[in-house]
Amino acid sequence: xxxxxxxxxxxxxxxxxxxxxxxxxxxxxxxxxxxxxxxxxxxxxxxxxxxxxxxxxxxxxxxxxxxxxxxxxxxxxxxxxxxxxxxxxxxxxxxxxxxxxxxxxxxxxxxxxxxxxxxxxxxxxxxxxxxxxxxxxxxxxxxxxxxxxxxxxxxxxxxxxxxxxxxxxxxxxxxxxxxxxxxxxxxxxxxxxxxxxxxxxxxxxxxxxxxxxxxxxxxxxxxxxxxxxxxxxxxxxxxxxxxxxxxxxxxxxxxxxxxxxxxxxxxxxxxxxxxxxxxxxxxxxxxxxxxxxxxxxxxxxxxxxxxxxxxxxxxxxxxxxxxxxxxxxxxxxxxxxxxxxxxxxxxxxxxxxxxxxxxxxxxxxxxxxxxxxxxxxxxxxxxxxxxxxxxxxxxxxxxxxxxxxxxxxxxxxxxxxxxxxxxxxxxxxxxxxxxxxxxxxxxxxxxxxxxxxxxxxxxxxxxxxxxxxxxxxxxxxxxxxxxxxxxxxxxxxxxxxxxxxxxxxxxxxxxxxxxxxxxxxxxxxxxxxxxxxxxxxxxxxxxxxxxxx
Amino acid sequence: xxxxxxxxxxxxxxxxxxxxxxxxxxxxxxxxxxxxxxxxxxxxxxxxxxxxxxxxxxxxxxxxxxxxxxxxxxxxxxxxxxxxxxxxxxxxxxxxxxxxxxxxxxxxxxxxxxxxxxxxxxxxxxxxxxxxxxxxxxxxxxxxxxxxxxxxxxxxxxxxxxxxxxxxxxxxxxxxxxxxxxxxxxxxxxxxxxxx
Numbered sequence: 001x002x003x004x005x006x007x008x009x010x011x012x013x014x015x016x017x018x019x020x021x022x023x024x025x026x027x028x029x030x031x032x033x034x035x036x037x038x039x040x041x042x043x044x045x046x047x048x049x050x051x052x053x054x055x056x057x058x059x060x061x062x063x064x065x066x067x068x069x070x071x072x073x074x075x076x077x078x079x080x081x082x083x084x085x086x087x088x089x090x091x092x093x094x095x096x097x098x099x100x101x102x103x104x105x106x107x108x109x110x111x112x113x114x115x116x117x118x119x120x121x122x123x124x125x126x127x128x129x130x131x132x133x134x135x136x137x138x139x140x141x142x143x144x145x146x147x148x149x150x151x152x153x154x155x156x157x158x159x160x161x162x163x164x165x166x167x168x169x170x171x172x173x174x175x176x177x178x179x180x181x182x183x184x185x186x187x188x189x190x191x192x193x194x195x196x197x198x199x200x201x202x203x204x205x206x207x208x209x210x211x212x213x214x215x216x217x218x219x220x221x222x223x224x225x226x227x228x229x230x231x232x233x234x235x236x237x238x239x240x241x242x243x244x245x246x247x248x249x250x251x252x253x254x255x256x257x258x259x260x261x262x263x264x265x266x267x268x269x270x271x272x273x274x275x276x277x278x279x280x281x282x283x284x285x286x287x288x289x290x291x292x293x294x295x296x297x298x299x300x301x302x303x304x305x306x307x308x309x310x311x312x313x314x315x316x317x318x319x320x321x322x323x324x325x326x327x328x329x330x331x332x333x334x335x336x337x338x339x340x341x342x343x344x345x346x347x348x349x350x351x352x353x354x355x356x357x358x359x360x361x362x363x364x365x366x367x368x369x370x371x372x373x374x375x376x377x378x379x380x381x382x383x384x385x386x387x388x389x390x391x392x393x394x395x396x397x398x399x400x401x402x403x404x405x406x407x408x409x410x411x412x413x414x415x416x417x418x419x420x421x422x423x424x425x426x427x428x429x430x431x432x433x434x435x436x437x438x439x440x441x442x443x444x445x446x447x448x449x450x451x452x453x454x455x456x457x458x459x460x461x462x463x464x465x466x467x468x469x470x471x472x473x474x475x476x477x478x479x480x481x482x483x484x485x486x487x488x489x490x491x492x493x494x495x496x497x498x499x500x501x502x503x504x505x506x507x508x509x510x511x512x513x514x515x516x517x518x519x520x521x522x523x524x525x526x527x528x529x530x531x532x533x534x535x536x537x538x539x540x541x542x543x544x545x546x547x548x549x
Numbered sequence: 550x551x552x553x554x555x556x557x558x559x560x561x562x563x564x565x566x567x568x569x570x571x572x573x574x575x576x577x578x579x580x581x582x583x584x585x586x587x588x589x590x591x592x593x594x595x596x597x598x599x600x601x602x603x604x605x606x607x608x609x610x611x612x613x614x615x616x617x618x619x620x621x622x623x624x625x626x627x628x629x630x631x632x633x634x635x636x637x638x639x640x641x642x643x644x645x646x647x648x649x650x651x652x653x654x655x656x657x658x659x660x661x662x663x664x665x666x667x668x669x670x671x672x673x674x675x676x677x678x679x680x681x682x683x684x685x686x687x688x689x690x691x692x693x694x695x696x697x698x699x700x701x702x703x704x705x706x707x708x709x710x711x712x713x714x715x716x717x718x719x720x721x722x723x724x725x726x727x728x729x730x731x732x733x734x735x736x737x738x739x740x741x742x743x744x745x
Contacts, residue, residue, distance in 0.1 A: 044714060044715075044716075044717055045714045048711070048714055048716070051711075113714065114711075115711055119671070119672055119710070119711060121670070121671050121672075121688060122671050122672075122711075122712075122713065204672070204687065204688060204689060205687060205689060205690065208672075208687070239562075240562060241562050241566070243567075243572065244572050244576060247576060267685075268605045269605050269606065269674075269683055269684050269685045270605075270606070270685045270687060271606045271607070271608060271609065271610070271684065271685065271686075271687055271690040271691060271692035271693070272609060272687055272689075272690050273607060273609065274607050274609050275604070275605065275607035278605060278607060282594065283591065286587060286590055286591060286594075287587070289583075289586075289587065289590070290583060290587070293579075293583045293586070294579075294580075294583070297576075297579050301575075305562070305566065305567070309562055347590060351593075351594045351597070351598075352594055352598055352605065353594060353597045353598030353601065353604070353605075354594065354597055354598075355605070356605060356681050356682075356683045357681070357683070359676075359683045359709075360674050360676070360683070360685075360709040360710060361676070361709065426678060427676055427677075427678030427679065427706050429674065429676065429706065429707050429708070429709035429710075430709070431710075431711045431716070432707050432716065432717045433716070433717045434717050435707065435717070436707075436720070439705045439706075439720070440703060440705070441678050441703070441704065441705050441706060442705070442706070442707075488564075490562075490564070490565065490566055490567050490572065491564065491565055491567075491568075491569045491572065492564060524609075528609075528611055529611055530611065530613055531611040531689035531690065532689065533614050533615075533688040533689045534614075534615065534670075536646070536670050536671050536713070538713055538714065
């Protein structure tokens, strides 16, 4: 096995290996909060530990490990030369894995039920924070390696356009580095010192604000591998060409620039920020719609080229002619449907005013499960099916089962999120272990919550199928796998402007935007009079008996 | 493999099947459409904010959560519903693990209402379904939201931010009664429905 293949494979296995138990937790959580009695229904404390672990794995572990593995594979295959720094990459892998296990064990021991978003002044065991810090901090080694590999290739190939797949992967790495600043500062300056008892009062509002820097851009970090597949793998799998290389580059640049100075739309209902910056960041958030709209257009156009090449006629006749039996093509179809629905919900969330109707309700949960759990994760599956033969040297066994797996994931996600949107409009809060369905305003949610539980178990079935397919393929006979091929543009770029072939200018723009958007909102906490608060440990606190219904 | 090359589906597409000029032109048109969509979106956000009086709490007022019970507007005797001299209503509530104090507040319909909330410990959330009232309650700060209930009714909803292991047992209760059945009260009286 090639060195970079082994690297990618290990990362993918950590990602998917922990993903499946996290789906199981998710399904149980939905059952738990429904009117039907679930196993352990008298243990709300386990529910909150479970939500913490589900979030930690899905948001930090699955995504970071997947992005890193995918990045190494792309660097090796798109640049057509062995990646530099494999030793550092392995060190990064082990740091991230140790961090993951440290965080997971602390949550499982019941000492860190603070959710992956931390919520100071709630306080967990320090080892949860240290674990998260190692996982996120360790992935910065990957960021540096992506940058070194892209820039090294550019030095050796002066004037040549960096292949779009690598350009986009490097954009992902820079985006992650920017995004991680918020959470790393919150962990290292606020939470870890307090959890070890080195400080007394903590600045919870500053912590929230720092986390908001991470909280929106991280979503685009999760999204990027899916978009890289849209641009560089989908047109190839469909048998066509990418409509425009330039639009691809612009899309990834726009994600880097627009997804960062916008995190305060997560704090629209918070009292510690004034309306001016809330409105400014809400406005900037709407710009992030642009790269997605560009992508939907470019990918549809690329698929149309493929469909027409395969003999499709008429305005929509080409859609039928696409090779829907290819997991990658099927996945992109399902993904775009979920992206459309989830994106619509997201526009409500980020609206300065309309957010009030659904802030912190299950509408929001429905939104990011559709976008991330649906549109993005289904592309992770398709990427795995595409990459597996290349990195293991074994053919993908049972493509039919793979198609079933993708369809089940789509259906499960729809059955889960449609009811959540509806109960969100009814005002149903998120992250509640058990509801009192006797309350008149809560009672009408009951049937919808039951419906969503069914979706949860469809998702679990799909996740188990994924494991079966990947295991069976890896145990298969070694075959000669075709090398990884990335989609060519209809008009392949011969020369691209310096600004579309690197990130120096874009990173400077991000810096300026971040100072403009966050300078005052963060700076105010250093001038605002006493607003620091005591931390409240979630670990040692006993729950009054009457709360345990 | 011999017939693979004779099958047109197996042949890769040649370069330039669509001229660069056409690609650029189509993309320009699409960008113009996108800009139009963005403008409409922003207009909707501004118009809904103004016409539906949906203003997120943004008052940035600090308060010390450790001395709430000792002095200032959140002492126990000042919690609940206050009738202001101008006929409007102010409601003061403290959120804490795991209840709202007072547990139930009563307010009249068709009256301008100002909710002022703060937390004695961790972050909580206050939401009244089917209204514009939805705010985080962050310790160290006072959240102020304004609303007007068009009809009487009971608003009950659990605290909407995770606040600890008893989070699910913490429920908001606002009882809206018809304006004429709301008891008249003096400037220094405070009413609740917590004991009922």
